[in-house]
Amino acid sequence: MGISDLIAGFIREELDEAGGALELQRSDLAQRFGCVPSQINYVMSTRFSPERGYIVESRRGGNGYIRITRVRVDRQTLLMHVINSLGEELDPGSAKAIVGNLVESEAIDRTSARLLLCAIGENALRTVPRQYRDTLRADIAKQILIHLV
Numbered sequence: 001m002g003i004s005d006l007i008a009g010f011i012r013e014e015l016d017e018a019g020g021a022l023e024l025q026r027s028d029l030a031q032r033f034g035c036v037p038s039q040i041n042y043v044m045s046t047r048f049s050p051e052r053g054y055i056v057e058s059r060r061g062g063n064g065y066i067r068i069t070r071v072r073v074d075r076q077t078l079l080m081h082v083i084n085s086l087g088e089e090l091d092p093g094s095a096k097a098i099v100g101n102l103v104e105s106e107a108i109d110r111t112s113a114r115l116l117l118c119a120i121g122e123n124a125l126r127t128v129p130r131q132y133r134d135t136l137r138a139d140i141a142k143q144i145l146i147h148l149v
Helices: 003-018 026-033 037-047 075-085 092-104 110-120 130-148
Strands: 021-024 054-059 065-070
Touching (some): 003 065, 026 037, 075 092, 075 130, 092 110
């Protein structure tokens, strides 16, 4: 089990004890786990994203904090949030992570996820010039997710 797993597990336990909302000091967490604060940022962005059912607010600086709230949203709301947050470009790694999070949160099934990843994968876009692939990938992903709503 890596340090990120330990940090995420600790935060989830604290969230459960706190009833779904928690405020933490980034520096306290980093000190507790013997890591740099950027490791905490990594855990927050990869394990506590809206796609996974969390809202994270953060303030940096001496009195900086991280406020995490567990939210339960319906499938349609989650998909619309993802669609609206995709942006103009989508690289292959981010696409895979987003689709994985949607499967994990049960917003889409594994078959839909595989089809989506095939449609926006490098193999499907190989005839498109590299400088346009991420833009096209984002457009295709949005259209497929809109269809799934």
